[in-house]
Structure formats: structure tokens, C-alpha cells
Amino acid sequence: MTIGWMGLGLMGERMVKRVASLGEDVVAYNRSPKAIRDLPTHVRVTSDPRDAARGSRVIFLMLADGAAVEAALFESGALDAMDPGAVVVNMSTVGVEESIRFAERVERRGFGYVESPVLGTTKPAEEGKLVALVAGTEANVETALPYLRTMAHVVHRLGNVGNGSAMKLMVNYLLAMSMLSLGEALAFAERAGFDVRTALDVLATSSVWPAVYGGKRAMIETGDFTPQFPVKHLAKDVRLFTEASEHLRARTPIAGLARDLLRRASAGSFADLDMAALCSWFRDDGQGQRSDS
Ligand code: NAP
Numbered sequence: 001m002t003i004g005w006m007g008l009g010l011m012g013e014r015m016v017k018r019v020a021s022l023g024e025d026v027v028a029y030n031r032s033p034k035a036i037r038d039l040p041t042h043v044r045v046t047s048d049p050r051d052a053a054r055g056s057r058v059i060f061l062m063l064a065d066g067a068a069v070e071a072a073l074f075e076s077g078a079l080d081a082m083d084p085g086a087v088v089v090n091m092s093t094v095g096v097e098e099s100i101r102f103a104e105r106v107e108r109r110g111f112g113y114v115e116s117p118v119l120g121t122t123k124p125a126e127e128g129k130l131v132a133l134v135a136g137t138e139a140n141v142e143t144a145l146p147y148l149r150t151m152a153h154v155v156h157r158l159g160n161v162g163n164g165s166a167m168k169l170m171v172n173y174l175l176a177m178s179m180l181s182l183g184e185a186l187a188f189a190e191r192a193g194f195d196v197r198t199a200l201d202v203l204a205t206s207s208v209w210p211a212v213y214g215g216k217r218a219m220i221e222t223g224d225f226t227p228q229f230p231v232k233h234l235a236k237d238v239r240l241f242t243e244a245s246e247h248l249r250a251r252t253p254i255a256g257l258a259r260d261l262l263r264r265a266s267a268g269s270f271a272d273l274d275m276a277a278l279c280s281w282f283r284d285d286g287q288g289q290r291s292d293s
């Protein structure tokens with residue numbers, strides 16, 4: 001038996017190495033050809049998702065969104081290629097209802113489904129220091145756990161499928177609000193005549209300075225927004241948060257504005273930049289031009 005993997009993006013290419021550290025053979029699918037540095041020899045990369053599914057006891061998904069899961073797991077025929085007893089562990093950030101529907105479709109075919117979206121970005125992914133938000137039946141979660149522990153140093157077991165996604169979207173909503181607020185605050189500081197470094201120096205000594213600002217400070221100061229967590233995924237997560245809020249009738253009126261701002265930011269050249277670029281976006285027209293020039 002092998003381990004299956006789908007999605008070798010920013011996170012997946014790092015996480016698959018952690019799973020491979022257990023020594024089992026891994027078949028890893030990516031839609032587009034991808035050369036990955038220092039990939040262990042027992043990880044075989046394939047462009048056919050059915051290869052990752054066939055003969056695998058556990059198949060991990062770290063794909064962009066629900067549409068990618070739909071394409072890679074269902075439309076491709078990968079689910080049909082899975083062996084009896086196999087468990088799908090979806091680590092992609094998808095919607096709450098979307099994840100529940102994926103679970104139903106996988107379980108209807110007699111396979112297991114675990115959702116385990118993660119907190120943390122590329123560096124924690126490299127170091128095995130993610131936080132896993134795990135939901136699913138006890139038996140399926142037990143199957144996934146040894147592998148999840150290679151990627152995550154904290155594992156929250158949250159009950160039924162849907163709960164992991166709900167917690168992930170809650171966290172990323174606050175993350176989005178933090179970055180959007182910082183962008184606005186810095187745009188204000190600039191108009192008040194301060195450079196970014198001075199404004200950040202002051203903020204860093206205040207009680208409203210969260211860890212994520214410390215992590216993004218160098219990017220904001222240098223303007224190097226090589227993506228760790230791209231704006232387009234943050235926009236997706238806030239959209240999913242507003243959809244889940246509507247479904248749950250949660251009172252989250254500020255989220256609608258955040259969703260609309262992020263939709264605009266991710267429609268232009270900022271989409272693939274790191275979310276820290278939102279700090280420039282407020283001073284920009286979204287096309288790389290200063291809005292006041
Ligand atoms: P990414 O770099 O954009 O990678 C996305 C992956 O999905 C790539 O392998 C991509 O394949 C694949 N994909 C996209 N559309 C597809 C389709 N239609 N069919 C098949 N494959 C498709 O994303 P990431 O940063 O690794 O994030 C992956 C997931 O984890 C997302 O849900 C994200 O929200 C979440 N997440 C990200 C972070 C982070 O810091 N980056 C942290 C926590 C959670 P190609 O290479 O062919 O495009």
C-alpha cells in the first residue's frame with residue numbers, strides 16, 4: 001500500500017515531505033508539471049490523480065479550493081480508482097457545507113473521509129509545526145493521525161465533519177480582519193506624514209500588535225510579497241466565512257465588507273501576492289498604481 005497525495009502547491013510541496021518522512025511510498029499528484037527540490041526518492045510525482053488514489057490506504061488533499069477537490073477527486077475518476085477501506089483526508093480549506101457534501105459523497109461509496117484544514121503557513125508546513133483542525137469518525141481519524149502528526153504539532157479533534165472547516169474559517173476571518181485593518185491603518189499613517197517603518201515601530205510597542213504582524217513586518221517594509229499565503233486564498237476564505245455565516249444565521253455584518261474588499265483586491269495583480277501586500281493595496285488602485293497619483 002502507498003500513501004496518496006493531491007496538490008503540490010505552496011503548502012502541499014512542503015507537507016508531502018513531512019508525510020514521506022515516515023518512509024512509506026507516496027504517489028503525489030499535481031495538475032501542472034512541477035519540479036520539487038529535495039523530494040525523497042520514494043515520492044513519485046504524477047499528473048494523473050487516479051495514480052495517487054489507486055492502491056493508497058490514505059489519500060491526502062491539499063488543493064486550492066472546493067472546485068479543485070471536485071476536479072481532482074471526483075471528476076477525474078480518482079474516487080473510482082480507490083481501494084476498499086481507503087480514507088480521504090481533506091486538508092484544503094473549503095466551505096463548511098461543501099466539506100459535509102464531500103464527506104457524504106465519499107462515504108456513500110464506502111470510503112472514509114476526514115477533514116483537517118490547517119493553521120500555519122509555509123514555514124510551519126516545512127517544520128511540521130502546523131495546527132490541524134481534525135473532524136470525522138473516530139476510526140477514520142485514528143487512521144489519519146500518525147500522518148497528521150508529521151505535519152502538525154497541535155491536533156484539535158473537533159467532532160463531526162464540518163466543524164474543522166468552521167473553526168478554520170473563523171480563524172482566517174480574524175486573520176483577514178487583522179491584515180485589512182493594518183492596511184487601512186498604514187494608509188492613514190502615510191497620509192498623516194509618517195513612513196511605514198515609523199508607523200510599524202509605534203504599533204509594535206502597542207497592545208494591539210498580534211503575532212501575524214511581526215511575521216509579516218519584513219515583507220511590508222521591503223515590499224517583497226513573494227507568496228506564503230496568497231491574497232486570493234484569503235479572499236476565498238472570507239467568502240466561505242460569509243456563506244457559512246448566512247447558513248448558520250450568525251451575525252457577522254463586518255464580514256460582508258471584508259469579503260467585498262478582498263474580492264476587489266484578488267481580482268487584480270494582487271491575487272498571487274502574499275496577503276501582506278494588502279498593506280500596499282490600500283495605498284494603491286489594485287493595478288500597481290498609486291491611487292492618488
Ligand atoms: P496553492 O499554492 O495555490 O496550491 C493550490 C494547489 O491546488 C496546486 O497544487 C494546484 O495545482 C491545485 N489546483 C488548483 N486548482 C486545481 C484544479 N482545478 N484541479 C486540480 N488541482 C488544482 O495553495 P496553497 O497555499 O498550497 O494552499 C492549499 C490550500 O490550503 C488552500 O485551500 C489554502 O486556502 C489552504 N491553506 C494555505 C495556507 C498558506 O499559508 N499558503 C495555510 C493554510 C491553509 P497547480 O499547481 O496545477 O495550479
